[in-house]
Amino acid sequence: MTVSVESRASKQAKKVALWLATFLLMLVMCVPGLWVVLSAFRPNREILAKPPVWVPEELSLVNFGKIFGFGAEQVGIPVGSYFTNSLIIALTSTVMALIIGVAGGYSFARYRFRFKGGIFLGLMLFRAVPGIALSLPVFMMWSRLGLVDTKLGLIIVYVSLNVPFTIWLIDGFFRQIPQALSEAAQVDGCTRWQAFWKIEFPLAKSGIAAAGVFAFLTSWNEFALASQLTRSTDSKTLPVGLLDFTAQFTIDWAGMCAMAVIIIIPALILTFIVQKHLIAGLTFGGVKG
Amino acid sequence: MAEITLEKVVKKYGAVGVVHGIDLSIAHQEFVVLVGPSGCGKSTTLRMIAGLEDITGGLVKIGGQVVNDLPPRKRNISMVFQNYALYPHMNVRDNLGFGLKIAGQSPAEITKRVNEAADILGLAPLLDRTPAELSGGQRQRVAMGRAIVRNPDAFLFDEPLSNLDAKLRGQMRAEIKKLHQKVKTTVVYVTHDQVEAMTLADRIVVMKDGHIEQVGTPMEVFNHPLSTFVATFIGSPPMNLLPGLIEGSTVRLADGTGVPVPDRLKQFVRDGMAVQLGIRPDDISPVGHGLSQDGPGAEVALTVDLAEPLGMESLIYTRLAGQEVQAKLYGPRIVQPGEVLTFRLALDRAHLFDAATGKSVRVQ
Amino acid sequence: MIRALTTRRTEMAPFLLLLPAIATMLFVVALPLVFSLWTSLTPYKLTKPDTLYDFIWFRNYTRIFGDWDFWEAFLRTIAFLTVAINLEFALGLGIALLINKITWGQRTLRTIMMFPMMFSPILVGFQFKFLFNDHIGVVNNALQSLGLTDQAIPWLVDANLAMFSITLAEVWMSTSVFAILLLAGLFAMPRDPLEAARVDGCNPWQVFRHITLPFLMPFAYIAMAIRSLDVARAYDLVAVMTDGGPAGRTELLWTLIARTGYDEAKMGQANAMAYISTILSVLFTWHFYRKLVAARRYMGGAE
Numbered sequence: 001m002t003v004s005v006e007s008r009a010s011k012q013a014k015k016v017a018l019w020l021a022t023f024l025l026m027l028v029m030c031v032p033g034l035w036v037v038l039s040a041f042r043p044n045r046e047i048l049a050k051p052p053v054w055v056p057e058e059l060s061l062v063n064f065g066k067i068f069g070f071g072a073e074q075v076g077i078p079v080g081s082y083f084t085n086s087l088i089i090a091l092t093s094t095v096m097a098l099i100i101g102v103a104g105g106y107s108f109a110r111y112r113f114r115f116k117g118g119i120f121l122g123l124m125l126f127r128a129v130p131g132i133a134l135s136l137p138v139f140m141m142w143s144r145l146g147l148v149d150t151k152l153g154l155i156i157v158y159v160s161l162n163v164p165f166t167i168w169l170i171d172g173f174f175r176q177i178p179q180a181l182s183e184a185a186q187v188d189g190c191t192r193w194q195a196f197w198k199i200e201f202p203l204a205k206s207g208i209a210a211a212g213v214f215a216f217l218t219s220w221n222e223f224a225l226a227s228q229l230t231r232s233t234d235s236k237t238l239p240v241g242l243l244d245f246t247a248q249f250t251i252d253w254a255g256m257c258a259m260a261v262i263i264i265i266p267a268l269i270l271t272f273i274v275q276k277h278l279i280a281g282l283t284f285g286g287v288k289g
Numbered sequence: 290m291a292e293i294t295l296e297k298v299v300k301k302y303g304a305v306g307v308v309h310g311i312d313l314s315i316a317h318q319e320f321v322v323l324v325g326p327s328g329c330g331k332s333t334t335l336r337m338i339a340g341l342e343d344i345t346g347g348l349v350k351i352g353g354q355v356v357n358d359l360p361p362r363k364r365n366i367s368m369v370f371q372n373y374a375l376y377p378h379m380n381v382r383d384n385l386g387f388g389l390k391i392a393g394q395s396p397a398e399i400t401k402r403v404n405e406a407a408d409i410l411g412l413a414p415l416l417d418r419t420p421a422e423l424s425g426g427q428r429q430r431v432a433m434g435r436a437i438v439r440n441p442d443a444f445l446f447d448e449p450l451s452n453l454d455a456k457l458r459g460q461m462r463a464e465i466k467k468l469h470q471k472v473k474t475t476v477v478y479v480t481h482d483q484v485e486a487m488t489l490a491d492r493i494v495v496m497k498d499g500h501i502e503q504v505g506t507p508m509e510v511f512n513h514p515l516s517t518f519v520a521t522f523i524g525s526p527p528m529n530l531l532p533g534l535i536e537g538s539t540v541r542l543a544d545g546t547g548v549p550v551p552d553r554l555k556q557f558v559r560d561g562m563a564v565q566l567g568i569r570p571d572d573i574s575p576v577g578h579g580l581s582q583d584g585p586g587a588e589v590a591l592t593v594d595l596a597e598p599l600g601m602e603s604l605i606y607t608r609l610a611g612q613e614v615q616a617k618l619y620g621p622r623i624v625q626p627g628e629v630l631t632f633r634l635a636l637d638r639a640h641l642f643d644a645a646t647g648k649s650v651r652v653q
Numbered sequence: 654m655i656r657a658l659t660t661r662r663t664e665m666a667p668f669l670l671l672l673p674a675i676a677t678m679l680f681v682v683a684l685p686l687v688f689s690l691w692t693s694l695t696p697y698k699l700t701k702p703d704t705l706y707d708f709i710w711f712r713n714y715t716r717i718f719g720d721w722d723f724w725e726a727f728l729r730t731i732a733f734l735t736v737a738i739n740l741e742f743a744l745g746l747g748i749a750l751l752i753n754k755i756t757w758g759q760r761t762l763r764t765i766m767m768f769p770m771m772f773s774p775i776l777v778g779f780q781f782k783f784l785f786n787d788h789i790g791v792v793n794n795a796l797q798s799l800g801l802t803d804q805a806i807p808w809l810v811d812a813n814l815a816m817f818s819i820t821l822a823e824v825w826m827s828t829s830v831f832a833i834l835l836l837a838g839l840f841a842m843p844r845d846p847l848e849a850a851r852v853d854g855c856n857p858w859q860v861f862r863h864i865t866l867p868f869l870m871p872f873a874y875i876a877m878a879i880r881s882l883d884v885a886r887a888y889d890l891v892a893v894m895t896d897g898g899p900a901g902r903t904e905l906l907w908t909l910i911a912r913t914g915y916d917e918a919k920m921g922q923a924n925a926m927a928y929i930s931t932i933l934s935v936l937f938t939w940h941f942y943r944k945l946v947a948a949r950r951y952m953g954g955a956e
């Protein structure tokens with residue numbers, strides 16, 4: 001009698017401890033970001049208040065307006081330009097990386113050929129070059145080619161930044177599609193090319209989309225190369241913009257928080273959509289769901 | 290005319306040979322089964338016929354035309370894969386019609402042919418479902434439907450029943466046979482299951498280690514195996530093999546027991562030859578409980594080790610010449626372990642194989 | 654004739670498919686790396702462009718290796734990475750084990766776990782810069798109002814505290830990589846060996862050490878390989894939070910490179926340092942990539 005009561009109580013205690021630990025964990029994960037997001041919607045004086053005002057008394061979009069240049073207090077950060085630059089650069093480099101990545105990923109997934117391991121390793125090792133280290137020679141080369149402070153210059157660099165990982169993911173996704181499907185289609189009358197477009201590609205679509213999201217976010221969030229290859233609002237991206245104004249002596253914290261929110265939102269949305277596929281691709285389908 | 294001919298067909302992966310020169314002629318409308326253990330090269334051979342594997346050496350001809358360099362879609366064949374390979378993102382109707390669509394047939398023609406195939410295979414109520422919503426047997430039928438819809442010169446089956454449970458397998462076997470009777474197209478069928486081979490084939494091709502061991506009708510292969518491999522592979526429970534030496538017109542077994550050399554084989558043996566005596570369990574039965582009591586026979590008293598009653602027959606484990614041997618008892622009699630019974634060996638159904646080569650003594 | 658053509662075309666197909674990828678990497682990475690090596694052998698300064706063709710061979714490197722500032726940054730970087738990655742692994746493992754035991758809402762938890770991975774490192778740096786600011790940062794604010802201290806703690810100014818803050822930010826950002834992949838591993842683990850071990854008399858710790866952990870190692874290697882590709886992301890963090898300061902107290906290898914190359918325009922020297930950091934990164938990645946390939950075979954992905 002006593003034994004079972006004890007074990008039930010200790011089981012309860014364990015469960016409570018588990019939930020507590022998880023709660024704390026989630027808190028640590030979310031609170032820093034949430035604090036920034038919250039601050040973006042509050043006027044400067046609330047943010048700077050001592051003791052800290054936990055529950056917001058006033059919520060507004062003033063800060064957002066400010067940084068875009070609307071409203072009474074114009075700060076004049078060209079956030080609009082940064083945003084469009086980031087968007088164009090990230091989208092273009094993602095699309096190109098996907099095209100290159102689908103071709104490369106397919107070749108790794110479906111063919112056996114010499115140097116296969118070596119080429120894959122090479123791609124990975126190229127990716128390992130630190131951004132700032134790469135930025136030095138690229139800057140020198142790009143200045144000779146007239147690509148500094150252009151969106152194109154950054155796009156080209158980002159494509160190469162994304163290609164290795166995109167290939168890795170897409171390779172994994174194609175491997176999850178049985179080769180027999182392509183063979184059946186070829187027996188049914190397709191050329192290999194047709195079989196790819198009608199059968200393998202539609203089935204890999206969601207995986208390719210996930211790889212695309214990952215590439216987009218990599219480009220969207222990149223800083224080291226962008227900081228050196230851009231000079232003006234012709235090409236500066238959001239991360240560079242954030243640093244520029246955070247490095248000032250007097251910082252408009254509220255405005256910066258608003259800018260941070262703008263940078264975060266796409267990331268959060270896309271992450272949520274894509275999380276399951278990413279894991280499947282990374283572990284080559286070794287895990288379900 | 291859709292005969293399929295293989296002439297000295299070889300398949301190598303790099304330096305590793307998998308198929309070592311096969312010659313085979315398959316007649317128009319014939320149902321040929323390639324059977325053998327895993328790794329014998331039967332699937333590889335099938336895939337070479339289909340065009341899914343490159344042919345390292347030799348020629349493959351379909352309908353008289355050499356197809357070595359033709360891609361699958363130009364060979365006018367259909368294939369049913371082991372895992373069905375149904376297109377998961379299409380419903381049954383689209384799966385069936387896919388090949389026709391690629392070939393550019395009109396929608397009216399496609400609908401007509403798809404419905405015909407669906408009727409033959411009982412798929413009409415399933416046309417709007419996706420493969421994920423089908424049972425194993427239904428998927429199997431869709432795979433077959435996809436094959437017949439295109440009216441090919443030949444059907445190729447790659448172990449289509451391996452993924453089904455035993456009962457379903459039996460049903461599908463019958464369906465495939467009925468289909469062949471109806472649609473009368475050349476079939477090349479690969480399996481490792483000798484029961485499927487026996488029941489479905491017009492001719493069986495027994496393969497081992499990349500070679501053809503024997504080709505013949507099921508009855509030929511069963512009654513006149515050309516090697517110990519074929520003898521033990523075909524037929525269940527497998528044939529008993531007992532080592533012995535020829536002494537005049539007797540086969541002297543390991544423990545000295547003498548068994549007369551069957552008349553029909555006398556001309557093929559010499560004194561002193563080392564042989565294996567092969568006799569199926571069906572052909573060793575207690576006197577009075579066997580299939581036939583006429584014809585040449587030899588009688589020997591044996592002790593029953595174990596009896597497995599199967600209803601109207603029992604499988605008996607006993608020892609002959611120091612070796613475990615299986616025998617069959619026909620009839621409802623229950624036999625106890627330890628009983629000593631007189632067994633009759635049907636000599637006209639016994640075989641002799643060369644002990645060194647494993648080949649039947651008739652083939653020297 | 655036809656036979657030879659088709660065979661050769663099929664053999665070429667994978668290489669043709671890989672051509673764009675290889676071409677891109679050669680042009681944007683390999684070529685610059687060669688250029689970088691060249692530059693590191695010269696006293697090139699952006700302000701004196703002709704110095705690009707003077708060859709001083711390895712003088713840049715010997716100068717660097719004799720420079721105490723360089724060693725400080727270098728060792729600080731190594732220490733930082735070692736501490737951070739070990740912490741990330743340990744915490745990631747703990748988190749994975751924790752979430753594995755929760756039966757409800759796992760998908761939401763997993764999604765929340767992925768967020769830190771998806772933030773721009775600049776964002777993470779900004780976030781912690783905001784939180785840790787000595788005057789208006791919420792951390793000091795909270796500590797002071799709760800009465801735990803009466804002074805503003807210089808999170809980003811004091812040498813040790815600043816490194817601590819940066820390490821905290823880095824761990825916060827990247828623990829998820831380990832947590833997610835190890836969690837995936839835990840999901841994939843077959844239950845039978847665990848039960849067999851318990852029946853055989855193992856206590857929970859032994860079950861973990863002998864059954865769970867070996868099974869998880871491939872996933873850990875995948876995480877390490879992924880981590881190693883992006884180790885230099887920490888540069889973004891430091892650039893925002895302290896930019897190597899104040900007074901070089903948080904100078905890491907990468908901020909030193911940026912400062913030398915861009916602020917001081919000493920390109921030759923900067924490229925030499927960059928080359929050293931590149932070689933390190935590449936070695937690091939190669940080591941874990943080999944472990945990853947072994948893991949891939951283990952997971953059943955065929956070559």
